[in-house]
Amino acid sequence: MEIGAYSFGDTPLNPDGSPRSTAEGIRNLFDAIVAADRAGLDYFGVGEHHTVSMPASSPGALIAAAAAATDRIILGSAASIISTDDPVRVFQQLATADAISGGGRVEITAGRGSSVETFPLFGYDLRDYDTLYAEKLELLMRINGSPTAEVTWSGSVRPAIDNLAVVPRPVNGRLPIWLATGGNAASSARAGRLGLPVSYGIIGGEPHRFAPLAELYRRSAAQAGHTGENIKVSVATLGLVAPTKKEALERFHPGWHNLNVEMGRLRGWPAPDRRQFEAQAQAPGAYYVGDPDDVAERIAHLHGHLGHMRHFLQSDVGGLPHEHLLESIELLATEVKPRVARLLAAK
Amino acid sequence: MVSTIGILGAGRVGSAIARTALTAGYTVHIAGSGPAADIQLIVDIVTPGAVAMTAADAVATADLVILAVPLHKYRSVDPATLAGKIVIDTMNYWQPIDGDLHEFTGDARSSSEVVGDYFPGARLVKTLNHIGYHDLEADARPAGDPERHGLALAGDPETAAVVAEVINRFGFDPVYAGSLAAGAAFEPGSPIFGGRHTARELLIELGPAVAEAA
Secondary structure (H helix, E strand, C coil), rough: EEEEEEEEECCCCCCCCCEECHHHHHHHHHHHHHHHHCCCEEEEEEEECCCCCCCCCCCCHHHHHHHHHHCEEEEECEEEEHHHHHHHHHHHHHHHHHHHHCCCCCEEECCCCCCCCCHHCCCCCHHHHHHHHHHHHHHHHHHHHHHHHHCCCCCCCCEEEEEEEECCCCCCCCCCCCEEECCCCHHHHHHHCCCCEEEEECCCCCCHHHHHHHHHHHHHHHCCCCCCCCCCCEEEEEEEEEECCCHHHHHHHHHHHHHHHHHEEEEEEEECHHHHHHHHCCCCCCCCCCCHHHHHHHHHHHHHHCCCCEEEECCCCCCCCCCHHHHHHHHHHHHHHHHHHHHHHHH | CCCCCEEEECHHHHHHHHHHHCCCEEEEECCCCHHHHHHHHHHHHHEEEEECCCCCHHHCCEEEEEECCCHHHHCCCHHHHCCCEEEECCCCCCCHHHHHEEEEEECCCCCHHHHHCCCCCCCCECCCCCHHHHHHHCCCCCCCCCCCCHHHHCCCHHHHHHHHHHHHHHHHCCEEEEEEEHHHHCCCCCCCCCCCHHHHHHHHCCCCCHHHHH
């Protein structure tokens, strides 16, 4: 099982709670990716968000920089909001990062995004939400799957491309493209039908309840004739590892609280509730916040339901102190990963 | 007496409601936006026991219809089919998801009253909107359980009484808030929306007029 981390960027906070610079958030994220590579983490996913508190708006740029500064870690967008971006540009940026990485370490995860802030930012109409996503995903796959540099495509959401080169080409021919979903059944069926690996973002509830979706994904893939190693599942959740469970809870809670206050203001939720936090941070909840034993056991347990091959955690939300992120990454790589491997081998 | 529930929307909300309704012993007919075959595999795996149908068939065969589409797509439902039907409106206006929809931002009424204008003759009840789809299945409890949560309802009293029994069988205490206009008290931004309350706590949040009538 691959173990990883992901981030939307986390703008640090001053002691009075006011935000420091968004540039500092980006620099911290870059440093965290380099540290993850040194520690032996398998995967790091980046962005895309466009808010002051979460400033990782440009996964391609960050991943290109990280590709130059790392040796082993797999780097991916998590996710690229392709509905409101140009798939040609997304592909070119990540293929450039792939070239810099030496090849085979860069992936694209395509998603719609859980909020719609990119629609006004880039001048798209929310009424085209479904068409934009479907057509742009198809274009991205067309570019990536092209046996030559020249690509031909036509659709309704973007000018047609008539036998034009889209370069650079990935070192290994193609980039892995994942489809990200938060649990909509139709998205799982779509990923299976298209033969894409699926990445579940599970931000609440009980993660093992995604088991029918993973089954739907695999059956949809089989029905469409897709088999082999591209049919696989990854899982992204909130979480933080610390030497003890108590420390992990104390470290993660303030940022979680800040995040939920901000989300609540936007979405009309009530003030976040500490009891709800505590419940979600225990099995069968969705927050993988704990000591290495606790987090490893819960990842291995979820594997029994979903059969996922990669589990990655978002820790830096709401102004998490940077040193806590770095320690969590270190523990994920050196303590959680071997424990998960042992637990799965013993099954 | 409701025995067959038709659900419009096979997304996260519609699927969670379908499983809850199946557990409660109802016959469940569920529809997406297209032909039944489009959602057949989804229904077989994600809501086993439910029957995939077109929207028109799901409505025609149901004693009670549940609207579980994103609010910005509510006009995709044919209003003629809902005339005379008991309909639960689970939808909310959520700017971060729906974008700026002037018909809701420019109207002070509850979103269900705006939706109701588009469905003349439908017997609309607003409920199931202030609980997250994650929580619907996890929080269902048998009647009398001290931890049982309450769910608020707004609509005409006679129709709301029919829906209240469904909510009860789903595993929640129904709390009648008043006419459709009263539904504003449990929309996004209210203390009730997204919170967890027992029936008694809901009554307190809804205010003295509702508590007295209860």
